[in-house]
Amino acid sequence: MAIEQLFDTPLHFLQHGISKFGTGNVLLAVLVTATLGILADYAWMLYLRSKMPPGPLPLPIIGNTFQLPDTKPWIYFETLSKKYNTPLITFWIGRNPTVWINDAWTANELLDKRAGIYCSRPRMLVFAELGAGQYNLVNMYTTTPAERDRFRIQRKLMHQGVGIQQVKKYRSFQDDESKVVAYDMLTTPENYVAHFERYATSVVSIIGFGRRVADSNDPIITDVIAVMHRAADLNVPGKSFPMLMETFPILAKVPTEFAPWKHGLGARRTTGRGHDFFYTLAKEANDNPGHDDCYVKMLFKEAPKYNLHPCEISALSGNLFGAGSDTSSSTLITAVLAMRAFPETMNPAWEELDRVVGSDRSPSFDDDANLPYMRAFVKEVFRWRSVAIIGGQPHAPVQDDYYNGWLIPKSTWVQGNVWAIHRNEREFPDPDRFNPNRFIKDSPDARPFPGERGYMTFGWGRRVCSGQALAEQGTWLTIARLVWGFRVGPAFDASGKPIPVDIFDYTNGLNMRPQPFKVTFTPRSEAIRETIIREGKQALSDLAQFNGETKYRMSTFYKKQAAS
Numbered sequence: 134m135a136i137e138q139l140f141d142t143p144l145h146f147l148q149h150g151i152s153k154f155g156t157g158n159v160l161l162a163v164l165v166t167a168t169l170g171i172l173a174d175y176a177w178m179l180y181l182r183s184k185m186p187p188g189p190l191p192l193p194i195i196g197n198t199f200q201l202p203d204t205k206p207w208i209y210f211e212t213l214s215k216k217y218n219t220p221l222i223t224f225w226i227g228r229n230p231t232v233w234i235n236d237a238w239t240a241n242e243l244l245d246k247r248a249g250i251y252c253s254r255p256r257m258l259v260f261a262e263l264g265a266g267q268y269n270l271v272n273m274y275t276t277t278p279a280e281r282d283r284f285r286i287q288r289k290l291m292h293q294g295v296g297i298q299q300v301k302k303y304r305s306f307q308d309d310e311s312k313v314v315a316y317d318m319l320t321t322p323e324n325y326v327a328h329f330e331r332y333a334t335s336v337v338s339i340i341g342f343g344r345r346v347a348d349s350n351d352p353i354i355t356d357v358i359a360v361m362h363r364a365a366d367l368n369v370p371g372k373s374f375p376m377l378m379e380t381f382p383i384l385a386k387v388p389t390e391f392a393p394w395k396h397g398l399g400a401r402r403t404t405g406r407g408h409d410f411f412y413t414l415a416k417e418a419n420d421n422p423g424h425d426d427c428y429v430k431m432l433f434k435e436a437p438k439y440n441l442h443p444c445e446i447s448a449l450s451g452n453l454f455g456a457g458s459d460t461s462s463s464t465l466i467t468a469v470l471a472m473r474a475f476p477e478t479m480n481p482a483w484e485e486l487d488r489v490v491g492s493d494r495s496p497s498f499d500d501d502a503n504l505p506y507m508r509a510f511v512k513e514v515f516r517w518r519s520v521a522i523i524g525g526q527p528h529a530p531v532q533d534d535y536y537n538g539w540l541i542p543k544s545t546w547v548q549g550n551v552w553a554i555h556r557n558e559r560e561f562p563d564p565d566r567f568n569p570n571r572f573i574k575d576s577p578d579a580r581p582f583p584g585e586r587g588y589m590t591f592g593w594g595r596r597v598c599s600g601q602a603l604a605e606q607g608t609w610l611t612i613a614r615l616v617w618g619f620r621v622g623p624a625f626d627a628s629g630k631p632i633p634v635d636i637f638d639y640t641n642g643l644n645m646r647p648q649p650f651k652v653t654f655t656p657r658s659e660a661i662r663e664t665i666i667r668e669g670k671q672a673l674s675d676l677a678q679f680n681g682e683t684k685y686r687m688s689t690f691y692k693k694q695a696a697s
């Protein structure tokens with residue numbers, strides 16, 4: 134659509150009106166109508182506000198948007214919750230009320246216990262409508278029976294790929310990839326972030342495509358993960374573009390080529406043949422011989438049965454990277470920050486690991502039950518600085534609902550503020566202190582918390598993270614192996630002074646991670662170092678069956694397809 138077409142009809146009426154009634158009268162009529170419209174709309178906003186959970190007074194049209202801080206709105210919502218002394222806050226993004234849950238018990242009541250009501254997603258203009266839309270499970274509405282059917286199919290297919298039972302089958306190569314991380318840490322410890330990203334990407338790539346990612350410079354990391362990082366900046370409420378389109382939705386209607394504020398969002402992401410990058414990647418893996426049990430082969434096999442659209446195949450396979458790679462690697466970076474900033478928490482872990490595991494082998498999945506402190510340590514990593522700090526995408530009720538007498542209207546944007554939930558002094562005294570004892574049974578530091586796990590890092594109810602089992606098992610193993618293998622100490626500046634770390638210096642994305650920081654990794658003993666080398670070499674040899682390359686590059690994919 135040409136940009137002029139957008140304004141064609143209103144312009145026509147305006148010209149007609151001016152010739153009939155004169156410019157002054159027409160302008161007055163437009164002004165009066167607009168003012169009445171805004172007043173009526175504002176009256177409706179104030180009426181809703183009187184019924185909904187408390188929050189700051191919204192202004193007409195812009196709501197509270199410009200009260201948002203420049204970054205990290207989750208801290209602001211935590212402050213509002215304390216100010217109003219209520220677990221639920223209503224905050225208006227333009228003319229849309231959003232509800233923020235700042236307390237574990239309320240989150241559990243609404244999103245878990247009333248999961249059947251809070252199972253949908255709200256309208257997410259920037260993240261969903263200008264992105265993968267309703268083809269992607271992450272964005273799917275569940276308001277109508279047809280939507281719910283589609284949602285169930287996609288959840289089921291995710292489950293077939295990374296469900297609790299299924300991921301046990303991946304333990305062997307996940308273990309091997311984690312051994313490679315420890316091995317790489319001996320030679321290039323300064324690149325620990327790259328090692329974590331490679332590990333996390335490789336695990337989901339083997340699951341999905343039967344191909345490992347052997348090198349940190351593999352384009353699947355350099356291209357795709359970079360795009361995912363940018364995507365994670367979306368959906369964090371903000372007062373600058375592109376998120377400002379949530380406040381002024383009309384701006385999203387302007388074609389992307391004329392709308393620099395859209396930051397390229399909404400551009401046609403498929404080629405003339407309707408295939409996008411991840412579909413092509415999936416098709417390539419499906420056509421490759423071998424690894425018949427990989428996820429995309431299952432998807433292509435099931436496609437006729439479920440009438441899967443290519444965009445659904447693309448989203449289901451692309452989500453492995455999108456949802457599973459940055460999240461897992463960021464969690465490991467947080468673990469390193471905790472190890473560096475809270476060295477006193479390492480001694481009980483080493484005592485336990487030396488007693489149960491020793492130096493001749495590294496910890497394995499089978500040790501989990503015998504390493505209660507290590508288990509608590511990893512739980513505390515998930516709690517202390519949860520990567521999906523606002524619980525991922527918002528939920529939305531499929532009908533009007535009431536909590537404590539407050540109305541939460543159907544389709545409202547309802548967001549779990551994990552930052553506030555995991556920093557509540559009632560459940561987690563001295564919350565910024567990394568303290569695994571919170572998760573040790575009968576410890577004086579343990580407090581009641583809803584649910585078995587003791588944290589809400591993976592979301593809630595029917596939208597709970599599909600990859601939780603995979604992420605939990607891999608994170609446990611990799612952190613246990615790092616703790617077993619290394620002392621994480623300070624790096625030193627040119628004058629020999631230790632470089633401090635800042636436990637609050639995190640990024641601003643939907644998935645947050647620590648800003649780059651320097652540390653040193655030293656193997657805990659010569660015997661351990663030798664074990665890491667031996668196991669690393671063996672792991673590389675066992676993983677060789679997954680070596681392979683893709684011929685596609687995201688950075689050039691759309692250009693080439695358009696030209697062909």
Ligand code: HEM
Nearest residue numbers: 271456457460461521524525591592593596598599600604
């Ligand atoms: C540390 C790692 C991870 C964390 C912290 C995490 C966290 C989350 C969170 C908070 C949500 C939103 C839940 C909600 O709406 O209530 C989510 C959704 C999702 N996650 Fe994860 N995730 C992780 C890893 C993974 C992995 C490895 C995969 C797949 C291989 C995955 C796939 C998904 C999918 C498909 C959804 C959308 C579910 C839906 O909308 O129904 N995640 N994740």
